[in-house]
Amino acid sequence: MSLVTDADKPTLYKLIRADIEKRILTGEWPPGHRIPFEHELVARYGCSRMTVNKALSELAQADLIERRRRAGSFVRRPQHQSAVLKxxxxxxxxxxxxxxxxxxxxxxxxxxxxxxxxxxxxxxKAGKVVAIACRHSADNVPFAVEDRLIDLSSVPDAATADFSREPPGSWLLHHVPWTEAEHTISAIVADERAAEALDIAVGAPCLVIDRYTWRSARTITAVRLLYPGDSHRLVARFKGG
Amino acid sequence: MSLVTDADKPTLYKLIRADIEKRILTGEWPPGHRIPFEHELVARYGCSRMTVNKALSELAQADLIERRRRAGSFVRRPQHQSAVLKxxxxxxxxxxxxxxxxxxxxxxxxxxxxxxxxxxxxxxKAGKVVAIACRHSADNVPFAVEDRLIDLSSVPDAATADFSREPPGSWLLHHVPWTEAEHTISAIVADERAAEALDIAVGAPCLVIDRYTWRSARTITAVRLLYPGDSHRLVARFKGG
DNA sequence: CACGATTATATGTCTAGACATATAAGTCAA
DNA sequence: TTGACTTATATGTCTAGACATATAATCGTG
Known part of the structure; x- marks a missing residue:
């Protein structure tokens, strides 16, 4: 789902989808605008209803339009500032x-x-946990310090994993399947302990990422990552609004 | 596209999609696993090929599976840490x-x-710009300071907009259609000017969001938002890895 | 064994229908 | 005017086919 035009073969339903997408993106059809009914598009493009239906369904799945029975399909208002943070x-x-x-x-x-x-x-309820503190570095310069808690009732294998060689984040990535998470990003100034671990001055700004991860309502891990604030940047790209 | 089960009527293709999704999410079908061929699913669910095709197409659009001609459909490896930041x-x-x-x-x-x-x-190339500095507050407490530049060659109307009453962010949201943007998040410590504007101490941590917005390759605006780092938090929820 | 040609096959797209269903809009009575 | 009922209609889902096409696998040949 990128904004740049895909360079694949323009089949009919893709043409229809691209046509509509362009009108929405250029503002020609503003949020709330009712786009033509399926039967109108069928007439305009001279194809069967299933073909325009596929185009519209994909636009709906991509949240660009909203479809309402009996009423029609409408351009959705952009979801303000919803960014994809990698x-x-x-x-x-x-x-x-x-x-x-x-x-x-x-x-x-x-x-x-x-x-x-x-x-x-x-x-x-009480249970066993593993608490881990570790440090990541790039070219031998401290990059981030990590402070993590793993719930052993959810991930029993973590009790015997060797975290002296493999970072717990990588280990979890390979041992626990799909998860959901919540990130909280904030800024603090380095205290003495953080300053020493990151080799920066006390009082220097740090970017903090608190990540809380679970899987189908079971807590897996909570982690706090501390980055030197001046050297690290999170980049998020997005579309909409 | 949420992970929680949608509570809508379970039609056949949705059932098929949910079945497959569950197996992927629980790890029963790990990344790389080849999911059954369409004709196998047709046999299993006793429906037409178009029905299973619709289920698989949606999973592909949601990046959960990858479809390859002649080879089959495969569980994609989770896109590590791709978060939606609102x-x-x-x-x-x-x-x-x-x-x-x-x-x-x-x-x-x-x-x-x-x-x-x-x-x-x-x-x-040189052109006219509008430079704006403003402050947002919550219950009369400074919440964020904004430092913005708007490219008038892209948004000529901004020259005459009254930004003394309406924040430029809101104004742009209503006057410029779909855009793309890039956010960069970092941490700094407040200098004297920032400290005064936010009513915090010099040296206090601040969260910085630099947002650069464009629309079909035309620059619209660049903005820097400065938040008190201890009181403000960005929350991102995501799925994957 | 390496490499090119052939073939088999899974997905990609499309059709011309069908019935289901939510709901906007119109109708009518209190 | 309001509320209850009816109706028209756009979307939602599904079928049983069809042909296109990319490509993995096989087969032959040098």
Missing amino acids: IADIRAEITALGRTYGYELIQRKLRTATSADRDRLGVS | IADIRAEITALGRTYGYELIQRKLRTATSADRDRLGVS
């Missing part, structure tokens, strides 16, 4: 930049969840 | 929190683009 796996991110990835486990503890742990994971 | 219009964001929105224009200048302006907008 937060790559840190190792992948660093190697993609052509830099050498380094990883260092600072601490690993297996313990019964404290009340603070339970709060952080959003679970009510 | 950055609401500031006014909408504040009023949604049940707080009173306040807006104050600090400065508006119409000028021929300086070389710094051209750099920031990513345009090569």
